[in-house]
Amino acid sequence: MFRKLYLAYGVLILGSVGYAQYRGMSLDSMNQLKNVPKSVRDNPGSYRSVYSGYHHYTGGK
């Protein structure tokens, strides 16, 4: 019983990996936006990234 369950689980895992790869999914996180105005092309400063203001690491060891 466990063997069959494990095989079914394994096939599901392989299927999920294949689907994720086929659909071009990613493990990186990012923000998706809709309807960015076309004026950004002419005036890039009119758009503000949600990631701006990031605090940078400036140390080293």
Next chain:
Amino acid sequence: MSSGTPPLEGAPKPQVQAVNCPKCGAAITLRAMGQAVSVVCGSCHSILDAKDPQLAILQAFDKIVAADQPLIPLGTRGKIRGTDYEAIGFERRSIKVDEVRYNWHEYVLFNPYKGFRYLSEYQGHWNDVSVCKEQPIVDTRYSIALTANYLGQVYKHFQTADASTDYVLGEFPWEVHVGEQARVTDYVHPPQMLSQEKMSNEVTWSSGEYMPGRDVWSAFHLSGSAPQAVGVYENQPSPFSENIKAVWLGFAALAVGLLVMMIGFDVTAKKEGVFHGAYQLNRGEPKGEASFVTEPFDLGGGTSNVEVTTSAGVQNNWIYVNYALINQDTGEAWDFGREVSFYSGYDSDGSWSEGKQHDAVIVPSVPAGKYYLRIEPEVDPMHPMVVYTVDVTRDVPVTGFYGIGFLALLIPAIAITWRSVSFERARWSESDHPPAPILNRGDN
């Protein structure tokens, strides 16, 4: 009964006789008349010679020993391996280990055509026991016999202990005595076991097979449910051992499948470079608005991912880039920020380095279309010029998926292996060969 082969089918018809106890006069039912050697009076518990028409007293008691109620009432009939048996005898036996007494129960079953059979019970664990058909071969190369071979099967030594008979009831095919001592040695090959009993010059061997309590209840049509089994018994079959080999074989096959899939996607992925840009930030820049946009580029094919790689020759420095990948026609955008930093130096431990001079991020599921990047770099204004490049690649394999898939396949295989090992450790911890030495603190 007529001569010839007795019928093997149909319910057995034991010869039953009612007699009276010569000590207390209580009525006694002899269920295995002619085959039982001893019978115990249910009233005064005197042990009587069942072969003697006068029922000579073999052992009598001034006071009744601690009574015990059999879980299978004597006289109950049930079917074991397709044959009807009647429970006719019951005894409680025990061993003493480290001043702790461990009790178990044995039931004598009788079929007039098939003879005697036994059931043993210890803390809810049952065994179907019968006398060995031939003498097992014991490995005598060592002081302790570590294995015994019976019918071509090797059994491992489990435990040797001195057992005593503490309480008896019903009929027995041997001359039973309360207080009787026997040297008992058990060998196991789950779900089978072998048991050797030595009493003075007599040695008997019996073989047993583990039987779940629910099967006993079903066989004897007992009311209620069987008592819950406690712990792991010496020949209890592991619910995990059968699965381990199959699961690891399955894991190997699935891991190979995952590897083939990874190679397949890697080979078929387009990995098409669609944009390359090189930029430079001089000391003190940017002075005003830092953001700019790239020339539009085409992302072809169906919905797929896009890799954006940032490379910068930073040395003890950093650059942070805010990106937006924007569809020129629909206004759909993916917004993300990436840092490239690299530090190195020397200290008392020697040279060290930290970070990398490039970074890659994968934008998920981007439909085909015409896109451009909005780029907004940030650098430390006190640092010198920074040169950086931006590359956009369409349809790349994501190796992280395969790592996660591999772990997801591995975890259940490890879990069931761990449970199997724990089960076997629990089994052998009760034996003469515990899996780990018992350390006595304070011993020199």
